[in-house]
Amino acid sequence: MLAFLFMIFGCFLFEPDLTDVVDAGDTAVLEFEVPRGASGYAVGKKLKKEDIIVDAGDWKWFLKNKGDGSCIKAGNFELKRSMTIPEVAKVLCDKPLGNDKPFTVLEGWRIQEIDAALAEKGLIKAGEYQKLASKPDAFNLPFEIQGLTTLEGFLLPETYRIDARKFDVKKFIERQLRTFIERFAKKQGTAVDHRGFYNVVIMASMLEREEPDAKLRPMVAGILWKRLENKWKLGVDATSRYTLEKWNDRGAFLKKLRDPEDPYNTRLRDGLPPTPIGNPSLDSLNAAVYPEKSPYWYYLHDSKGLIHPARTLAEHNANKKRYNVY
Numbered sequence: 624m625l626a627f628l629f630m631i632f633g634c635f636l637f638e639p640d641l642t643d644v645v646d647a648g649d650t651a652v653l654e655f656e657v658p659r660g661a662s663g664y665a666v667g668k669k670l671k672k673e674d675i676i677v678d679a680g681d682w683k684w685f686l687k688n689k690g691d692g693s694c695i696k697a698g699n700f701e702l703k704r705s706m707t708i709p710e711v712a713k714v715l716c717d718k719p720l721g722n723d724k725p726f727t728v729l730e731g732w733r734i735q736e737i738d739a740a741l742a743e744k745g746l747i748k749a750g751e752y753q754k755l756a757s758k759p760d761a762f763n764l765p766f767e768i769q770g771l772t773t774l775e776g777f778l779l780p781e782t783y784r785i786d787a788r789k790f791d792v793k794k795f796i797e798r799q800l801r802t803f804i805e806r807f808a809k810k811q812g813t814a815v816d817h818r819g820f821y822n823v824v825i826m827a828s829m830l831e832r833e834e835p836d837a838k839l840r841p842m843v844a845g846i847l848w849k850r851l852e853n854k855w856k857l858g859v860d861a862t863s864r865y866t867l868e869k870w871n872d873r874g875a876f877l878k879k880l881r882d883p884e885d886p887y888n889t890r891l892r893d894g895l896p897p898t899p900i901g902n903p904s905l906d907s908l909n910a911a912v913y914p915e916k917s918p919y920w921y922y923l924h925d926s927k928g929l930i931h932p933a934r935t936l937a938e939h940n941a942n943k944k945r946y947n948v949y
Contacts, residue, residue, distance in 0.1 A: 639681040641689070641708050645674055649704040651805040654725070654784050656699050657715060663692020666715065675702050675711065682708055691716075699723070699784065723784035728799070730780040730904040731831040733865070737778065737902075746790045755792055762797060765804060768821045776824040776899030779803040807908050815912055818848070827911040828899035832861035835928050840910035842932065846922060848914050855920075857889040865900040923948045 655675060657666055667682030676682055686692040690712050698719025702711055726744070728737055738752040755761060756774045764777075778799040785795065808820075815823045826847060830840045833847075850857055863879040864870050865887050883891045887900070903911075919932035921939035925946040933939035943949055 645704040655702045659697040727782045728780045731901045778902045823911045827903035827907040831903040831907040837906035841915035844910045844914035862887045862889045862896045
C-alpha cells in the first residue's frame with residue numbers, strides 16, 4: 624500500500640509544467656523539419672536543440688503520459704518559441720507544409736540583392752521587390768522614422784518558406800517586417816532610445832559588413848559608437864560600396880572613396896551614413912544595441928579576415944605595416 628502511494632506521489636511530484644515556453648513574446652514563425660523515420664523522442668531532442676521547447680525530458684514525459692508520439696508526421700512544420708509542448712505536439716501531428724520551398728535572404732544583403740535572387744528564381748520580375756521596398760508608406764510600420772525612404776535594414780535575413788504558385792511581393796515584405804519586429808524591435812524596449820532606433824539599425828548594417836565573426840561585433844560596435852560620440856569620422860569603407868551596382872567593383876569603389884559629395888563616404892564625411900547599407904542579422908542588431916567597451920579606437924583585418932584592434936594611431940600604423948594592410 625505504501626509503495627502504491629509512493630508511486631502516485633512520485634508521479635505527481637515529477638510532473639513537468641507543460642505550460643512552460645521558451646519565449647512567450649516570440650511569436651515569429653520558425654520552420655521545423657521532422658526527419659523521415661525519426662522517433663518521437665528524437666524529435667524532442669531536435670526541438671530542444673533548435674530552442675523551440677524548454678526541455679527534451681519534458682517532451683519525453685508528455686509523449687509517455689499525455690500524448691502519442693506515433694502520430695508525429697515527417698515533413699516541415701511552422702512552430703513558434705511561444706508554443707507550449709502540447710501545442711507543438713498538436714502541430715507536428717497535423718498536416719505538414721505543402722509545396723513551400725525555402726528562400727534564404729543572406730545576412731547583409733541589400734534590397735537590390737534580394738530582388739535579384741527573387742528574380743533569378745522566377746518569383747518576380749526584376750525590380751519589382753526593390754520598387755515596393757522603396758515605398759515605406761505602403762506598409763503599416765509600428766515605428767515612426769522621419770523622412771524614411773526605404774525599408775533597407777528592416778528586412779531581416781532568414782530562410783523563409785514560400786509557395787512559388789502564389790507568391791506575393793507585398794505579403795513577403797510584410798512577413799520580413801513582422802519577423803524583424805517580433806525578433807528584434809519588440810524586445811529592445813528603451814535600450815535603443817539614447818542612440819535612436821534608426822541609428823542602431825544603421826550601425827548594425829555596418830557591423831554586418833565590417834566583422835565576419837559575430838562574437839567580435841560588440842567590440843567593433845564599441846569602437847564605432849565611441850568614434851561617433853567623440854566627433855571622429857567613422858572611416859567604414861563598406862559604406863562607400865552601398866550605392867555600387869556590384870558590391871565588389873573595386874574601380875568604382877576607389878572612386879567613391881575619393882568623392883566628398885558621396886553621402887555614404889564615412890572617410891570624408893561626419894556621422895552615420897543616411898540609411899542602412901544592407902539588412903543586418905540579429906547578431907549585428909544586438910551588437911549595435913549592446914556594444915562592448917574597450918580601450919581601442921582603431922582596427923584592421925589581415926588577409927585571413929582576422930581583426931587587429933589598436934589603442935593609438937601609432938599602434939594602428941604598426942599593425943598596417945605588420946599585416947601589409949593599407
